[in-house]
Amino acid sequence: MNFTRWSARLPGTQRRAAARDDRGSVPAARAESVRTPPPTPADGLPVPSAPAASLEALPADEILGRLPAPVALLHGPEHRVTYVNDAYAAAFGSRPCGVPAAEAMPELTELGLLPLLDQVLRSGTSRTVKSRKVVGGSSYTVTCTPVALGNADGADGAPGEAGVLVYATDVTDHAEAAERLRASERRHRETAVTLQRSLLPQDLEQPDDLRIAATYQPGGTDAAVGGDWYDVITLGAGRTALVIGDVMGRGVRAAAVMGQLRTAVRAYARLDLPPHEILQLLDVIASEIDASQIATCVYAVHDPNEGHLVHASAGHLPILVCDQDGTVRRAAEPTGPPLGTGGWVHTSGTIALPPGSTAVLYTDGLVERRGEDIDEGVASLERALAGAKGSPQVVCDRLIRSQGVTAEHDDDVAVLVVQHPARTGASAELFHNASLELLGGIEAAPRARAFATGVLASWRFPVELCDLGVLAASELVANSLQHGTPPMRLGLRRTDRRLIIEVTDGDDHLPRRRRAEPADEAGRGISIIATIATSWGSRRTPGGGKAVWCEFALPG
Numbered sequence: 001m002n003f004t005r006w007s008a009r010l011p012g013t014q015r016r017a018a019a020r021d022d023r024g025s026v027p028a029a030r031a032e033s034v035r036t037p038p039p040t041p042a043d044g045l046p047v048p049s050a051p052a053a054s055l056e057a058l059p060a061d062e063i064l065g066r067l068p069a070p071v072a073l074l075h076g077p078e079h080r081v082t083y084v085n086d087a088y089a090a091a092f093g094s095r096p097c098g099v100p101a102a103e104a105m106p107e108l109t110e111l112g113l114l115p116l117l118d119q120v121l122r123s124g125t126s127r128t129v130k131s132r133k134v135v136g137g138s139s140y141t142v143t144c145t146p147v148a149l150g151n152a153d154g155a156d157g158a159p160g161e162a163g164v165l166v167y168a169t170d171v172t173d174h175a176e177a178a179e180r181l182r183a184s185e186r187r188h189r190e191t192a193v194t195l196q197r198s199l200l201p202q203d204l205e206q207p208d209d210l211r212i213a214a215t216y217q218p219g220g221t222d223a224a225v226g227g228d229w230y231d232v233i234t235l236g237a238g239r240t241a242l243v244i245g246d247v248m249g250r251g252v253r254a255a256a257v258m259g260q261l262r263t264a265v266r267a268y269a270r271l272d273l274p275p276h277e278i279l280q281l282l283d284v285i286a287s288e289i290d291a292s293q294i295a296t297c298v299y300a301v302h303d304p305n306e307g308h309l310v311h312a313s314a315g316h317l318p319i320l321v322c323d324q325d326g327t328v329r330r331a332a333e334p335t336g337p338p339l340g341t342g343g344w345v346h347t348s349g350t351i352a353l354p355p356g357s358t359a360v361l362y363t364d365g366l367v368e369r370r371g372e373d374i375d376e377g378v379a380s381l382e383r384a385l386a387g388a389k390g391s392p393q394v395v396c397d398r399l400i401r402s403q404g405v406t407a408e409h410d411d412d413v414a415v416l417v418v419q420h421p422a423r424t425g426a427s428a429e430l431f432h433n434a435s436l437e438l439l440g441g442i443e444a445a446p447r448a449r450a451f452a453t454g455v456l457a458s459w460r461f462p463v464e465l466c467d468l469g470v471l472a473a474s475e476l477v478a479n480s481l482q483h484g485t486p487p488m489r490l491g492l493r494r495t496d497r498r499l500i501i502e503v504t505d506g507d508d509h510l511p512r513r514r515r516a517e518p519a520d521e522a523g524r525g526i527s528i529i530a531t532i533a534t535s536w537g538s539r540r541t542p543g544g545g546k547a548v549w550c551e552f553a554l555p556g
Helices: 028-035 051-056 060-066 086-092 106-110 114-123 172-199 251-269 275-289 374-386 392-402 444-458 463-483 525-532
Strands: 006-009 071-075 080-084 127-133 139-151 162-170 211-217 227-236 239-247 295-303 308-314 320-322 328-330 349-352 357-362 413-420 432-438 488-494 498-505 535-540 546-553
Touching: 071 086, 086 162, 106 114, 114 127, 114 139, 114 162, 127 172, 139 172, 172 251, 211 227, 211 392, 227 251, 227 413, 227 535, 239 251, 239 357, 239 413, 251 275, 251 295, 275 295, 275 308, 295 357, 320 374, 328 374, 357 374, 357 392, 374 392, 392 413, 432 444, 432 463, 444 463, 444 488, 463 488, 463 498, 463 525, 463 546, 525 535
Parallel strands: none
Antiparallel strands: 006 139, 071 080, 071 162, 127 139, 139 162, 211 413, 227 239, 239 295, 295 308, 308 349, 320 328, 320 357, 357 413, 432 488, 488 498, 498 546, 535 546
8 A cells, every 4th residue: 555645643743744755755845944954043042943833844754764663554454554664674574565464564463462453443542562572582662552544635534544553662671681680589589488498397297196287388479588487396205396487577588587596496495395485585586686577486385195285475376276076266375475575474375185186377478468357367267277177288288278378479378287186996006195193102113113014014015115114114213202202193105106104293303314423322213214215304394393204116
């Protein structure tokens, strides 16, 4: 189609005022009027001229032809090519006039512009797509503007076909710089995520009496990694510590602080202190690590002999427990302030964890949503937990899905699911408890030996293990009779993996292993225990007493 029959009725001063000839030349008179500089007065200042008249005299195709950016003019519902400027031909190649753009301009398909052209033609509204890449590797931002095409002389006054002016800007350098920035951010994020995952437990400890699973999911690609963490620590004598926490802030620094706190928790857990005392120690450590970053944390201890969780919270969300019948309970302990704030005495609370129940510890990323009260999120999690059945990992995955957590979630999420299985049949035969109250006196030691002998024989342990168990019970009872105070109690417990022997008394002085001299009449009991047992330890009990225990790993 010959461009001399069409003029682009562009907005503003770019409106076509005159038609050019077939070769696209400008009439001499008009060219003269454009090229001739305005007269200058004697003082050297230019004389004001009428810029609108000069701009009106410029043909649209000359304006478009001089633009350094690629420009194309299309007309009709098939978007037939009417005009391309030199910059367009240099970027994409020359394009034949009169041919539909879908056939003649493959670059528009690569840029995804063909549907956009239809929208612009229908709506009469400009549209822009940003930083689209073509096969050659260049990136363009393209604006499509509706224009009216009419007869050059305008004699009949009838409007012509509607068209679209395509204006492309090469943004390759900007796009490459943005991609380099995104790649750098991805590397930093991957570094932080790798650091955080390396600081989390690689394999969760699996206690004899509990079944545990955990999940950590970092926030989406637009969110910096946070400081969510969890841990499971076996304390000995069948007791287990469960920990979950969240360091405020984002990035590598938050992950590093998290790693230091987790290490401190594991070290303090070996002291086997009550949960609130662990948090008091962590509060001091958090202040020393970085006074500007605080953290929330829950520390809980499960004792299979007591059937509940003893826990303390430093500004963290409450533990949820789902009973076997689907009833969900929320731990209602007095929550202290987050770690690192100082000046607060934390306290411990308890929540029952009977056989068949499931406990869930979690961070705020699971339940917190913008514009929604966090209690609503916790209530939603309670409803999801009530209907979640299966193994701990299955429950973990279902809770995350129920809360709408995806790979694009805007916050880190950590979830720790703990099940206390209800054992029946052959499985129940592997778990037994037996205890004897010791009243003191010279008959206490032989009574304890006789009790241990009968119980271990009834549990069908090998003779060698029975002998070692009786010897350990005798030494622990003798140590308690000599150094402890009433009330005294001997407890025996077997699981599917170990034999546990524990003696409690009313004195809070913890024994320690020492080297006995040849002339000493005492001091060898703990050394004997440490030699024959797989592990041993002691802790203070609520009320001012202590417990001393040892474990034997079962054969096979």
